[in-house]
Amino acid sequence: AQKITQTQPGMFVQEKEAVTLDCTYDTSDPSYGLFWYKQPSSGEMIFLIYQGSYDQQNATEGRYSLNFQKARKSANLVISASQLGDSAMYFCAMREGGKAAGNKLTFGGGTRVLVKP
Amino acid sequence: NAGVMQNPRHLVRRRGQEARLRCSPMKGHSHVYWYRQLPEEGLKFMVYLQKENIIDESGMPKERFSAEFPKEGPSILRIQQVVRGDSAAYFCASSPLGGWEKLFFGSGTQLSVL
Numbered sequence: 001a002q003k004i005t006q007t008q009p010g011m012f013v014q015e016k017e018a019v020t021l022d023c024t025y026d027t028s029d030p031s032y033g034l035f036w037y038k039q040p041s042s043g044e045m046i047f048l049i050y051q052g053s054y055d056q057q058n059a060t061e062g063r064y065s066l067n068f069q070k071a072r073k074s075a076n077l078v079i080s081a082s083q084l085g086d087s088a089m090y091f092c093a094m095r096e097g098g099k100a101a102g103n104k105l106t107f108g109g110g111t112r113v114l115v116k117p
Numbered sequence: 118n119a120g121v122m123q124n125p126r127h128l129v130r131r132r133g134q135e136a137r138l139r140c141s142p143m144k145g146h147s148h149v150y151w152y153r154q155l156p157e158e159g160l161k162f163m164v165y166l167q168k169e170n171i172i173d174e175s176g177m178p179k180e181r182f183s184a185e186f187p188k189e190g191p192s193i194l195r196i197q198q199v200v201r202g203d204s205a206a207y208f209c210a211s212s213p214l215g216g217w218e219k220l221f222f223g224s225g226t227q228l229s230v231l
Contacts, residue, residue: 004159033218045160045208045222052218091159103150103212103220104173107159 003027004094004108012114013082020067021077021111023092033095034075035105036066040088048090051075079113087115119144121211121223122191129229130199138194138226140209146221147214149192151184154206154225166192199230 005024013019025034036048051059051066059066067076079086089112093105122141130136142149148167152160165173166186177184181199186192196203210222 035220037222042224043206043227044224045210047219047221050218093159102148102165102172103210104162104165104176105152105160105220107161109159 002108003106004092006090006092006108006111008111009109010112010114012116013079013086015082015084015115015117017082018078018080019082019086019113021079021090021092021113023075023077023108025073025075025092025094027073027094027096029096031096031098034066034068035093035095036064036075036077037091037093038086038088039091039110040085045091049077082115084115084117087113089113121146121209121221123207123209123223123226125226126224127227127229129231131231132200133198136196136199136203136228138196138207138209138228140192140194140211140223142192142209142211143213143221145213146211148212149186150210150212150220151192151194152208152210152222154208156205160208163194196228199228201230204228204230 032053034051038046049061049064051068058068063080065078089110091110092108151163154160162176164177164184181197183195206225208225210220212220
């Protein structure tokens with residue numbers, strides 16, 4: 001079974017609107033972390049947001065928020081007020097295990113977002 | 118505060134040659150990770166290192182690939198006798214000791230094997 005699933009291969013969003021990118025995960029480990037990264041056409045991987053499995057509140061970072069639904073094993077990324085510069089690939093990733101496991105991440109297949117003016 | 122530095126940005130090798138990819142982690146970061154990205158795919162974990170130690174190399178191919186993170190200097194990912202299938206983007210990432218909620222990536226090295 002896939003550990004990280006991103007079901008939306010690509011999507012369009014109108015500038016200034018919000019967009020939700022889906023991510024579901026599969027793990028039996030009670031301790032895990034969920035990451036979102038942005039990869040623009042230039043290729044670098046830009047860290048956006050992190051959610052720990054024991055965190056009580058949903059993570060937020062500026063225009064990014066993570067809708068963490070633990071029982072459903074979903075960690076959707078919400079981008080508010082989309083900008084043209086948000087056009088990129090977005091990857092969801094998961095780390096399983098405690099600190100000894102380090103940041104060995106499993107990535108989903110990504111969602112390509114294109115923001116229309 | 119400089120980010121994770123990788124060089125070269127682009128590397129072209131002929132089949133059978135060696136490729137050396139370098140990574141300097143962010144200042145204060147003692148954990149280094151290497152990931153590989155094939156076209157149109159997500160990143161795949163290769164190896165996790167701390168200074169002078171390989172912690173987890175479960176994602177490394179058994180042959181031709183090696184990694185090190187010496188006491189002084191950058192981390193090196195070495196690929197011997199490259200083949201066309203090694204063509205990919207190789208990303209290095211670093212995190213601070215105990216800071217496992219943060220993992221920052223470099224800009225990657227695009228390896229092309231002719």
